[in-house]
Amino acid sequence: MKKHAAGLIGTFVLVFGGCGAALLAGNHIGFAGVAFAFGFSLLAMAYAIGPTSGCHINPAVTFGLLLSGKFEAKHVPGYVIAQIAGAIIAGGVLLIIAGGTSAGYDPSTAGFAANGYGAHSPGGYNLTAAFVAEVVLTFFLVFTVLGTTDIKAPVGFAGIPIGIVLVLIHLVGIPVTNTSVNPARSIGPAVFVGRWALSQLWLFIVALLIGAAIASMLYKVVVASEPLIAVRVAETALPSEQAERAR
Numbered sequence: 001m002k003k004h005a006a007g008l009i010g011t012f013v014l015v016f017g018g019c020g021a022a023l024l025a026g027n028h029i030g031f032a033g034v035a036f037a038f039g040f041s042l043l044a045m046a047y048a049i050g051p052t053s054g055c056h057i058n059p060a061v062t063f064g065l066l067l068s069g070k071f072e073a074k075h076v077p078g079y080v081i082a083q084i085a086g087a088i089i090a091g092g093v094l095l096i097i098a099g100g101t102s103a104g105y106d107p108s109t110a111g112f113a114a115n116g117y118g119a120h121s122p123g124g125y126n127l128t129a130a131f132v133a134e135v136v137l138t139f140f141l142v143f144t145v146l147g148t149t150d151i152k153a154p155v156g157f158a159g160i161p162i163g164i165v166l167v168l169i170h171l172v173g174i175p176v177t178n179t180s181v182n183p184a185r186s187i188g189p190a191v192f193v194g195r196w197a198l199s200q201l202w203l204f205i206v207a208l209l210i211g212a213a214i215a216s217m218l219y220k221v222v223v224a225s226e227p228l229i230a231v232r233v234a235e236t237a238l239p240s241e242q243a244e245r246a247r
Contacts, residue, residue, distance in 0.1 A: 043163025
């Protein structure tokens, strides 16, 4: 339950921080500011909950870890449910805040930072462009998570490159789809937007799982070391460091 609670909290922070920056401050900070909000949210959570749950607050990353042999299948349903719940709760809280002005707020017309393509893409990108972008960008994220938590990777630094690559991903992807690379992040806002967001949601599940599968396959070919270690273990302080902190 601690791992599931950590996943819920971490996904809440990611969606609230990233989507909240887009909804409440997007006109002031622009795409770059939103990209950094997502990256910093993930970076903070990597250190806050990484030792508890591994901080894969993203069903696509969980799927990639499963395929790479770094995560057990029996834990997947609980993790994914917690991730989606955290994203939906974050969306609900954001809706309360966004609706707190005298002008009111209608998520179905305002967009609510939902992911989309065609008429609902910030740059008007079509389905094919959106699909390819989400596959490639999800590959970037999952491959980085797998590589930086490999047993040969520097200890204690995984959260930094993972946060940085999420910034890069958003700098590229926001004009195309508002950037998903995380099915939970897409589901959270889509629940409140309804119609068009829900009808386009399939892309932000299918494309992301494909990107995660490609990342897992290439990780095993190019990077993977023996023995494989779980992300949670890779993000935990060494026993000697824990003993020093206790003293």
